[in-house]
Amino acid sequence: MISLLDQQAPDDGFAGAKLATDDNNTTGRFLGQAFQLIDAPVGGQDDPLAALASLADQGIAFALVDLAADGVLKLAGPAGTRGITLFNIAARDDNLREKDCRADVIHIAPTRSMLADALAQYLVWKKWTRWMLVLGSHPEDALLADAYRRAAKRFGARIVDERIFKDSGGARQTDSGVIQVQQQMPVFTQGAPDHDVVVAADENEVFAGDLPYRTWTARPVVGSAGLVPVTWDASSDSWGGAQLQNRFVRLYHRRMTALDMQAWTAVRMIGESASRTKSADPKAIMAYMKGPEFGVAAYKGQRLTLRDWNWQLRQPILLSDGRNVVSISPQPGFLHQVTELDTLGIDRPESQCKLK
Numbered sequence: 481m482i483s484l485l486d487q488q489a490p491d492d493g494f495a496g497a498k499l500a501t502d503d504n505n506t507t508g509r510f511l512g513q514a515f516q517l518i519d520a521p522v523g524g525q526d527d528p529l530a531a532l533a534s535l536a537d538q539g540i541a542f543a544l545v546d547l548a549a550d551g552v553l554k555l556a557g558p559a560g561t562r563g564i565t566l567f568n569i570a571a572r573d574d575n576l577r578e579k580d581c582r583a584d585v586i587h588i589a590p591t592r593s594m595l596a597d598a599l600a601q602y603l604v605w606k607k608w609t610r611w612m613l614v615l616g617s618h619p620e621d622a623l624l625a626d627a628y629r630r631a632a633k634r635f636g637a638r639i640v641d642e643r644i645f646k647d648s649g650g651a652r653q654t655d656s657g658v659i660q661v662q663q664q665m666p667v668f669t670q671g672a673p674d675h676d677v678v679v680a681a682d683e684n685e686v687f688a689g690d691l692p693y694r695t696w697t698a699r700p701v702v703g704s705a706g707l708v709p710v711t712w713d714a715s716s717d718s719w720g721g722a723q724l725q726n727r728f729v730r731l732y733h734r735r736m737t738a739l740d741m742q743a744w745t746a747v748r749m750i751g752e753s754a755s756r757t758k759s760a761d762p763k764a765i766m767a768y769m770k771g772p773e774f775g776v777a778a779y780k781g782q783r784l785t786l787r788d789w790n791w792q793l794r795q796p797i798l799l800s801d802g803r804n805v806v807s808i809s810p811q812p813g814f815l816h817q818v819t820e821l822d823t824l825g826i827d828r829p830e831s832q833c834k835l836k
Contacts, residue, residue, distance in 0.1 A: 483689060493546050493569060494519060495732045496740030497747050504751030513754055517747070522547070528555055536562035541762035544746050546739070549573040553580055560584035565766055567746040570739060573623065574826060577790040581833035586749075586769070587792045588742045592627040594825035595709040598797030598809035599679075599702055600631035601823070605811045608676035609637040612669070612699070614691065615681040617646045624681040628703070635814075639679075641672040645687045665694035672697065680704040706801065709809070712741030713800040721779040745778050745793070752776045781808075787822070790833040794821040 489495070497517055504515040518540065520531040528551050535543055543564050545552055549571045559566050566585045568576065574591045603609065611632060615625040625642075632639050645668065669678065669691075678695055680703040682688035688704035700706060714735035717725060728736040736744075753769040754760065768774055770791070775783030780796045787794060799807045810820040822828070 486685075489732075489734055489737075491732065492737055493544075493739040493743045495728070495734075496736065496742070496744035497544055499728055499731065499740075500744040500747030500751065503748060504754070507751065507755055511755055511758055513760060515747075515751060515754075522551075529558060532559060532562070532564065536564055540564060541765075542567065542750050544569050544743055546570045546743075549576055549580075552576060552585065553582075556582040556585050563762065565762070567749075569742040569746055574627070577792050578826065578832045581790045581835055583791075583835040585791065586746070586786070587790070588746045588749075590711055590795065590797060591792065591825050592624050593630060594792075595797060596624070596627035596631040597634065597824045598709045599707070599799060600628070600635045600637060601809045601811040601814050602707075602799055602807050603677060603702065604635045604637055605813070608700075610673075610675045611637055611639045611677055611679045612641045612643070612672050612675040613639045613679045613681065614643050614645055614669070614687075616684060616686050616688075617644055618684050618686075620683040621681050624683055624704075628679055628681060640675050643668070643672075645682070647684070647686045661690045662694060665690055666696045669694075670696040675699060677702050678706075680706070707806060708800050708802070709797050710738045710800050711795060711797065712736060712738045713798050713805055715800065715804050716779070716798060718805075719779050719781045724779055741778070745776065745784065745795075748778070749774075749776050749793075782821075785819075787828070789828050789831050790835070792825065794819065794824075796821065797824060 501515050501517040508514055520535055522528045522531050528547060532555055541564060543559065544567045545555060546569055552566065552568050552571050555566060568585055568587045568589055570589050572589055572592045574593050577587055577591060613625060613628060615621045629639060676699065678691060678699050678701045680688035680691055680701060682704040691701045692706050725736055749769060750765065753765045753774065757764045757768045759765060770786065775785050778784050784793055784795050797809045798805050799809065810823050814820060814823045816822045
């Protein structure tokens with residue numbers, strides 16, 4: 481159930497890309513570089529290949545893709561053939577970075593495993609290691625639940641109970657909906673073994689928002705509601721984030737979302753690479769972006785870089801309660817021989833990606 485406060489803005493994502501384009505042009509002006517953003521909307525029944533072909537005919541070399549995983553895969557082959565690099569700003573599917581990875585797709589959106597690991601590290605740091613896992617009945621929920629199971633095993637937590645909340649399509653946003661949910665959720669969560677937290681895996685926002693304050697046993701809710709792992713939060717103001725937030729609100733009269741930030745980051749990566757190479761040649765830009773010297777500042781306290789085995793962007797993950805950033809992962813004490821950011825998600829030795 482999506483709250484009225486969380487309705488998606490029509491320009492979600494695009495506004496972030498537009499702000500980054502303005503930022504690129506501010507820097508590019510001194511180097512004789514100019515950046516242009518083109519909107520190519522694809523409706524639910526539209527073929528994204530037609531939009532891609534139109535962009536290619538205009539000489540576009542970089543495309544930000546706000547599509548589900550199957551849409552990204554559909555575009556990947558033809559995009560490479562037409563000389564277009566795709567920037568996946570939305571799809572979290574691990575398979576896009578693993579068995580279905582592509583050399584011409586840069587992943588800005590975090591994977592489900594990165595998000596799950598970020599939350600798991602904090603829960604383990606808090607010593608909340610006994611989890612009750614509640615997942616929805618959609619395929620995406622099952623994938624997210626798999627990520628939480630993997631994270632629990634990886635970091636030493638234990639899932640003591642699992643329950644599936646079936647999406648019946650009921651109308652809970654009615655006059656009696658609050659009463660109905662108040663009666664339903666305690667019964668649904670009753671009888672679970674002793675646990676420290678309730679972990680919700682609900683990508684379609686069917687039930688997770690109804691869990692806080694309604695579980696049979698008083699426990700924190702995390703995951704898809706309560707404490708949520710995100711790439712950006714409207715309350716983030718560290719490392720100069722307040723300046724970015726204020727500019728965004730002034731221009732677009734709303735708060736910046738995670739999708740906005742992912743789009744902003746993708747466009748800034750292109751701009752940063754263009755300015756460093758002092759070139760408008762797409763091949764030179766991508767060679768730098770995929771090289772060891774690349775890094776982009778994104779108001780997260782450290783440079784963001786690419787994993788060279790699957791082109792996933794390394795990035796800290798914020799843990800938000802909807803009003804404040806409670807913590808940021810990786811957590812203290814979770815060490816890595818290359819970078820602590822690689823404690824989030826599938827690491828090089830585990831990867832099944834063979835870039836093609």
